Amino acid sequence: MNRIRMVFSGSGGQGVITAAIILAEAAVIYEGMNATQSQSYGAAARGGATRSDIIISDGEINFPEVTQPNILVCLTQEAYTTYSPIIRPGGTLLTDNRFVQTTRKVDAKQIELPMYETVMEKIGKPVVFNICVLGALIGLTEILKPESVMAAVADRVPKDFLTMNNRAFDLGLVLGAQYRR
């Protein structure tokens, strides 16, 4: 059985939860897998931190929270400090180099990408940063087909903004693919 446990973390307003929902929906609706997506809010949320857990599996998922993610995305320094210790050994840690300075060694593949910088330079709209992150994640890990994720994006995004979202996704896809191994 194939099972991928992910944690997306950042601050409110970065679109972390939306990205998580889109990824889960892509897996379920366009690739026929099972998925859970959850937020557990506590003290961290009051400080402005956001964490969303996603599990994608071809089998049953009994518990929707992730303790040791295979894939961890950190989009703020605070998120990196809080969550980098929980990564599963051998996992993948993706950070944005505008928001996170990686300061510690983790037993994982550590990838820093200029996602925010690229979005601002090529598109100029921070609102699609989260979609660029999704693109980078798919480019890097190939956990789902790019077209599945874009179909799920299209289900959620107003039609007039679809081109911009497509572009952000593709920019991320290219950034991520360079580090694929």
Added chain:
Amino acid sequence: MNRIRMVFSGSGGQGVITAAIILAEAAVIYEGMNATQSQSYGAAARGGATRSDIIISDGEINFPEVTQPNILVCLTQEAYTTYSPIIRPGGTLLTDNRFVQTTRKVDAKQIELPMYETVMEKIGKPVVFNICVLGALIGLTEILKPESVMAAVADRVPKDFLTMNNRAFDLGLVLGAQYRR
């Protein structure tokens, strides 16, 4: 310890997940409680059904999925058929009378409200239907203060749309309050 378990159900596009996230954020950020909010996607999601679980508690929450909700909201006939059997005895079942025809007796307070009809008549924009549902739920159950939920709405909604969202919330609040006991 106070703990409220809720399930919001409907179809994709009705804003069920967004309403769930707003409610959880209101509880955590504006009332200092703990909350979890989760989606578990399976076969039902592929059919277009959406279900979101929310738990609000003043204590720790160990398991984010809800088996027997105290409060169940069903916004489509399919959601009603699927989920009405799981309501906790003595709980509250809220349905919209445009989308759901209640066909069975449940051991719960059953409230049918014209939320969609009211939104369409007074505002004319279906996009704020979910916010009207939130208002109705708060009017009916008083689980959170109205101003906490509106503050969480304001955190998520673009400024230009805030007046419309406020209006939808207040319309729901009044509808729900009539059935408060």
